[in-house]
Amino acid sequence: MALTVTVEDGTGLAAANSYISRANADSYFERHLHKGTWTGSTQTTKNAGVVMATRLIDDYFAFVGTKVGTTQALEFPRFGVEDRSGNTLTATTLPNELVEATAELAQFLIASDRAADPEGIGFEKLKVGNLELVPDRNNTVQVIPNIVTMMLLSI
Numbered sequence: 001m002a003l004t005v006t007v008e009d010g011t012g013l014a015a016a017n018s019y020i021s022r023a024n025a026d027s028y029f030e031r032h033l034h035k036g037t038w039t040g041s042t043q044t045t046k047n048a049g050v051v052m053a054t055r056l057i058d059d060y061f062a063f064v065g066t067k068v069g070t071t072q073a074l075e076f077p078r079f080g081v082e083d084r085s086g087n088t089l090t091a092t093t094l095p096n097e098l099v100e101a102t103a104e105l106a107q108f109l110i111a112s113d114r115a116a117d118p119e120g121i122g123f124e125k126l127k128v129g130n131l132e133l134v135p136d137r138n139n140t141v142q143v144i145p146n147i148v149t150m151m152l153l154s155i
Contacts, residue, residue: 005047010092012072018050018102019057019076019094025050025103037111038103049106056115057102060144061152068092084154101151105144114143 007024008016020028022043029035038046058075065080068091076098081089089095108114 003044003047003051005051008072008074008076008094010077010094012067012069012077014071014073016073018054019074020050020054020099020102020106022046022050024099025106028100028103029107035107038107041110045110046106049110050102052109052115053102053105056105056109056143057098057148057152063155081155095155097151097154101148104151105148108145108148114145 005018005021006013006015007018007021025038025046029038032038041049054074061075063075063078063081065078067075068077068079076094077091079091081093081095083089083095084097
């Protein structure tokens with residue numbers, strides 16, 4: 001069964017699973033310098049990318065304001081949200097930063113499985129005599145890349 005992308009339109013859809021359509025993400029990447037992963041992907045992969053990116057954004061971030069409805073599937077639309085300039089957004093407006101961050105994260109997810117456990121962990125300390133290995137718990141792949149986090153912090 002093919003994945004159907006249902007884009008949130010600002011009304012609080014109960015069936016929404018993405019903040020951006022594949023077509024809008026394609027348009028976003030037209031002005032992107034490093035877009036090879038996105039443009040080289042199939043439509044099916046792009047669809048899965050925007051849906052998974054949306055899910056991870058909703059899972060990893062706690063946004064200001066409140067949802068507009070009790071049956072909406074996603075964290076947006078919301079009341080009480082401001083843009084980076086401090087202007088209050090209407091409840092039916094999805095912040096542009098949110099939409100573009102979804103596209104960015106989708107491309108990262110297509111490039112590699114950022115949600116998977118890392119194959120290897122670096123070591124904070126190695127000792128030869130009596131062999132002591134201390135893993136570096138900070139040496140892991142971030143699920144959400146810094147660029148996406150920075151885009152979403154302005155919401």
